[in-house]
Amino acid sequence: MQNIESHATHDLAPDLITEIVDDVSYLVSPPDVCVKVFDLIESNDASARDIGDAISHDPSLTARLLRLVNSSFFNFPRRIDTVSRAVTVLGVRELYSLVIAVSAIRSFSNLPVKLVNIDTFWRHSLYTGLISRNLGRECRILHPERLFVAGLLHDIGSLALYTRQPELMRDLLLVSDGDEAILHQAELAELGFTHAEVGAALAERWNLPEALCEAIRYHHLPAYAAEARIEAAIVHLGETLANRSEIGAFAETAAPETPVDPVVWDILELRAEDFDAAAVIGEAGNQFTDTAGLLLARA
Structure with a gap:
């Protein structure tokens, strides 16, 4: 050795x-969307819509997040159709954690x-x-x-x-x-x-x-x-x-x-x-x- x-x-x-x-x-x-969302969170004055709009600029990430939020992983009683709604239901930092999870798998697989x-x-x-x-x-x-x-x-x-x-x-x-x-x-x-x-x-x-x-x-x-x-x-x-x-x-x-x-x-x-x-x-x-x-x- x-x-x-x-x-x-x-x-x-x-x-x-x-x-x-x-x-x-x-x-x-971290992809640009992660950096943008983190900056919005740290600003303390971003709305759920602001964060949802930032994430929505990455269509692939948005699709995976919404599929995950609507899966048995969470088991919510009602369907969540927008990222902004997901932010409201989950909380800002919890959704950011999921953004990191999805993005990290894509990035580290490179x-x-x-x-x-x-x-x-x-x-x-x-x-x-x-x-x-x-x-x-x-x-x-x-x-x-x-x-x-x-x-x-x-x-x-x-x-x-x-x-x-x-x-x-x-x-x-x-x-x-x-x-x-x-x-x-x-x-x-x-x-x-x-x-x-x-x-x-x-x-x-x-x-x-x-x-x-x-x-x-x-x-x-x-x-x-x-x-x-x-x-x-x-x-x-x-x-x-x-x-x-x-x-x-x-x-x-x-x-x-x-x-x-x-x-x-x-x-x-x-x-x-x-x-x-x-x-x-x-x-x-x-x-x-x-x-x-x-x-x-x-x-």
């Missing part, structure tokens, strides 16, 4: 992460990744997002749709590393043999940082809320999340359960013995012995096909 510890220490990690993010940004920069099956990558990410949102609802977290986005994008840093460090990451994938915890540790040993930190830096470039950036940064180490410990714990649990499923496993094969970090139960105030993992996995499985058809379609 290539050893680059001599020039990839923790002291240099922030600069190296920035370099990687800069290198891939030309392919994965990365020339050859080390992993990109369809498997997005299935794992989507399954993690669905479980994270469902757990957020069970834990009565405000705005659980944001947890869907954190789960969906929790591994985007891996795509950047696969693109910028393909030979090293090929070695690390072989060593980890599909175990994400081992991969995380191997990245830290060889690079001085991990895909989670790169992912958080990318999320910051996309103007995701700080809590979601922190959830991505600490989804392997939720106890270390100072400001978003609950969110990080939920994404960690979501990813762990996704890896136990046939559809959402990172390694394409279910790993039913994938352990949960014990601190997660304390953070979420849940009892491991009472937690019905099979039911949680099954609920996400029921939601997966429709949501995947909306978000992961090539069109």
Whole structure:
């Protein structure tokens, strides 16, 4: 295995992460519509119509958003026909999170990744997002749709590393043999940082809320999340359960013995012995096909 510890220490990690993010940004920069919507939100005086009009300038994005809002993902009793109405029903920042989700899948799929099956990558990410949102609802977290986005994008840093460090990451994938915890540790040993930190830096470039950036940064180490410990714990649990499923496993094969970090139960105030993992996995499985058809379609 290539050893680059001599020039990839923790002291240099922030600069190296920035370099990687800069290198891939030309392919994965937020589209203009995301920038425009974010600016409108930050202005604090934009109406739902203003935001809806900005999004409507991207017909493909508009169509996917409306299909998603009217799907079983939300199960609203009445059909929502305009983006402006969706803003009113969902809230500005919740709809922005969905804009980010749809746009990020389109943008990050442009990365020339050859080390992993990109369809498997997005299935794992989507399954993690669905479980994270469902757990957020069970834990009565405000705005659980944001947890869907954190789960969906929790591994985007891996795509950047696969693109910028393909030979090293090929070695690390072989060593980890599909175990994400081992991969995380191997990245830290060889690079001085991990895909989670790169992912958080990318999320910051996309103007995701700080809590979601922190959830991505600490989804392997939720106890270390100072400001978003609950969110990080939920994404960690979501990813762990996704890896136990046939559809959402990172390694394409279910790993039913994938352990949960014990601190997660304390953070979420849940009892491991009472937690019905099979039911949680099954609920996400029921939601997966429709949501995947909306978000992961090539069109």
